[in-house]
Amino acid sequence: MIQLDYKSGVPIYDQLVNGIIRLKMLGALRPGDSLPSVRSMAFKLSINPNTVQRAYQLLEERGIIYSAPGKGSFIADNKEGDDAIHNMAVQDFKSAVNDALLKGLTSAELTEIIKSIQKEDKR
Amino acid sequence: MIQLDYKSGVPIYDQLVNGIIRLKMLGALRPGDSLPSVRSMAFKLSINPNTVQRAYQLLEERGIIYSAPGKGSFIADNKEGDDAIHNMAVQDFKSAVNDALLKGLTSAELTEIIKSIQKEDKR
Amino acid sequence: MIQLDYKSGVPIYDQLVNGIIRLKMLGALRPGDSLPSVRSMAFKLSINPNTVQRAYQLLEERGIIYSAPGKGSFIADNKEGDDAIHNMAVQDFKSAVNDALLKGLTSAELTEIIKSIQKEDKR
Amino acid sequence: MIQLDYKSGVPIYDQLVNGIIRLKMLGALRPGDSLPSVRSMAFKLSINPNTVQRAYQLLEERGIIYSAPGKGSFIADNKEGDDAIHNMAVQDFKSAVNDALLKGLTSAELTEIIKSIQKEDKR
DNA sequence: GTGGTCTAGACCACA
DNA sequence: GTGGTCTAGACCACA
Numbered sequence: 001m002i003q004l005d006y007k008s009g010v011p012i013y014d015q016l017v018n019g020i021i022r023l024k025m026l027g028a029l030r031p032g033d034s035l036p037s038v039r040s041m042a043f044k045l046s047i048n049p050n051t052v053q054r055a056y057q058l059l060e061e062r063g064i065i066y067s068a069p070g071k072g073s074f075i076a077d078n079k080e081g082d083d084a085i086h087n088m089a090v091q092d093f094k095s096a097v098n099d100a101l102l103k104g105l106t107s108a109e110l111t112e113i114i115k116s117i118q119k120e121d122k123r
Numbered sequence: 124m125i126q127l128d129y130k131s132g133v134p135i136y137d138q139l140v141n142g143i144i145r146l147k148m149l150g151a152l153r154p155g156d157s158l159p160s161v162r163s164m165a166f167k168l169s170i171n172p173n174t175v176q177r178a179y180q181l182l183e184e185r186g187i188i189y190s191a192p193g194k195g196s197f198i199a200d201n202k203e204g205d206d207a208i209h210n211m212a213v214q215d216f217k218s219a220v221n222d223a224l225l226k227g228l229t230s231a232e233l234t235e236i237i238k239s240i241q242k243e244d245k246r
Numbered sequence: 247m248i249q250l251d252y253k254s255g256v257p258i259y260d261q262l263v264n265g266i267i268r269l270k271m272l273g274a275l276r277p278g279d280s281l282p283s284v285r286s287m288a289f290k291l292s293i294n295p296n297t298v299q300r301a302y303q304l305l306e307e308r309g310i311i312y313s314a315p316g317k318g319s320f321i322a323d324n325k326e327g328d329d330a331i332h333n334m335a336v337q338d339f340k341s342a343v344n345d346a347l348l349k350g351l352t353s354a355e356l357t358e359i360i361k362s363i364q365k366e367d368k369r
Numbered sequence: 370m371i372q373l374d375y376k377s378g379v380p381i382y383d384q385l386v387n388g389i390i391r392l393k394m395l396g397a398l399r400p401g402d403s404l405p406s407v408r409s410m411a412f413k414l415s416i417n418p419n420t421v422q423r424a425y426q427l428l429e430e431r432g433i434i435y436s437a438p439g440k441g442s443f444i445a446d447n448k449e450g451d452d453a454i455h456n457m458a459v460q461d462f463k464s465a466v467n468d469a470l471l472k473g474l475t476s477a478e479l480t481e482i483i484k485s486i487q488k489e490d491k492r
Numbered sequence: 493g494t495g496g497t498c499t500a501g502a503c504c505a506c507a
Numbered sequence: 508g509t510g511g512t513c514t515a516g517a518c519c520a521c522a
Binding site for chain 4: 264267268271279328332333334335336338339340342343344345346348349350351352355356357359360361363364367
Binding site for chain 2: 085101102
C-alpha cells in the first residue's frame with residue numbers, strides 16, 4: 001500500500017511517514033489499528049529497519065501514532081493525530097506560499113493554481 | 124543584504140541563490156548589473172569561494188545570471204531570467220499544494236491561508 | 247574502462263560523464279546497475295571524490311543516473327536517460343554543423359566526411 | 370561587423386578569430402586587406418587589447434593572416450589561408466561526428482540533421 | 493582581477 | 508558505507 005520512490009530524492013523515512021499519514025487520511029488505517037512491527041514493515045518494503053524505526057519515531061513525536069512497549073505501535077486517537085497532521089500541513093503550506101510570494105507570484109496566481117489542480121484531481 | 128541561516132538545513136549555496144533571486148525581485152539588482160566577484164562575495168558573507176561559485180553556477184544554468192571569466196558575473200536580461208524564476212516558483216508551489224491536499228487540507232482552506240498571509244504582508 | 251586525459255583541457259568531470267555515457271551506450275552499464283560509489287570510483291581513477299561527485303550530479307540532473315544517499319548511484323531506466331543523451335548529442339551536432347557551414351564547408355563535404363568515418367569504424 | 374556575445378561562454382578571442390574568418394568567407398575581407406591595428410580593433414569592440422592580440426596571434430599561427438612588423442596585419446594570400454580554415458573546420462567536424470556516434474546517433478541521423486539545417490538556411 | 497577546476501580533508505544525513 | 512555539503516587552498520584560462 002505504500003509506494004517508495006528511490007529516485008525522488010525524498011528520504012525514505014519521510015516517504016514512509018507520508019505514506020502512513022496518507023493511509024490514515026484515506027481511512028485505510030483507523031484510530032487504534034496496529035501498525036506492522038518495525039521488522040515486518042522493513043521486510044515488506046525491503047528497507048532497513050533503522051529507517052522504519054526513524055519513521056515511527058517521527059510519527060510518535062508528532063502524536064500521529066503511539067507505541068506501547070512490548071505490544072506494538074498504534075494509530076493515535078482521532079483528534080490528537082488529525083490535529084497534528086493538519087497543523088504540520090498548514091505550516092508547510094504557509095512557508096510554500098511565502099516562498100512563492102518572494103519569487104514574485106501573486107496571490108491571484110496562487111489561487112488560480114489551486115483551482116487548476118482541483119480540476120485535475122476531479123478527472 | 125543576504126542573510127544566511129546555518130541551522131536551517133538548507134544548503135548555503137541554495138540560500139545564496141534564493142537571496143540573489145530575492146534581491147532581483149525587489150529591484151535591488153537589475154538586468155546588466157554586475158554581481159560581486161566570487162571572491163568578494165565569499166569574503167562579505169564569510170563563506171568559501173567554492174560555495175559562492177556553486178551558487179553562481181546554478182543561477183547561470185537557470186538563466187538568471189551570466190558569468191564571463193575575466194569580466195565578472197552579471198544579472199541576465201529581464202525576460203529569460205524572470206521566466207526561469209517564475210516557472211521554478213510555480214512548480215514548487217504546485218507540489219506544495221499537492222502535499223497539502225494529500226494531508227487532508229481542502230482547497231478552500233488553502234485559499235484562506237493565502238488570504239491571511241496576504242493581509243500580514245500588508246501590515 | 248574509463249580513460250582520462252589530463253592534457254585535453256576537457257574537465258575531468260566532463261570526461262567522466264562522457265565515459266559513463268559511453269559505457270551505457272556500449273551496454274556495459276545497464277538500467278538498474280549500480281555505479282561504483284563516489285569514493286571507490288575516485289580511488290579507481292586516482293581523482294578526488296569531489297570530482298566524481300560532480301560528474302554523478304551532472305548525470306543525475308540529466309536523468310541518466312539517480313543517486314540515493316545511503317544506497318548508492320544507479321543507471322536510470324532506459325527511456326528517460328536515453329532521450330537525455332540523444333537530445334544532448336543532437337544539439338551538439340547541430341551546432342557543429344553550423345560552425346562547419348560558417349567556415350565554408352558544404353553540406354556535400356560534411357556528408358562525405360560522415361561516410362568516410364563510418365568506413366573507418368567498420369575496419 | 371563582428372558581434373561578440375559575452376553570455377555564450379565562448380572566449381572572446383575565439384569569437385574574434387571566428388568573426389574574422391567569417392568576414393573573409395563572406396568576401397568582406399580579401400587577401401592583402403589590412404586589419405585594424407590591435408589597439409583600434411580593441412577600441413572598436415570595447416575589449417582588452419590583450420584579447421585582440423591573442424586572436425591575431427592565433428590567426429597568424431594558422432596562416433590566415435600575416436603581420437608585417439611596423440606595418441600592420443594583413444589577410445593572407447588566398448590559398449594558404451583558405452586551406453588552413455578548411456582543414457581546421459574538417460578536423461573540428463570530424464571530432465563532432467565521432468562524439469555523436471559515440472552517443473548512439475547513426476550516420477543516417479547525422480545526414481538527416483545536415484539536410485534539415487540546409488533547408489533552414491535557405492529560408 | 494575574474495570565473496572555473498581540482499585536490500585534500502572534515503562533517504553531516506541517510507540506510 | 509553511501510551520497511551531499513563545506514572549507515581551505517592551489518592552479519589555470521581569460522580579459
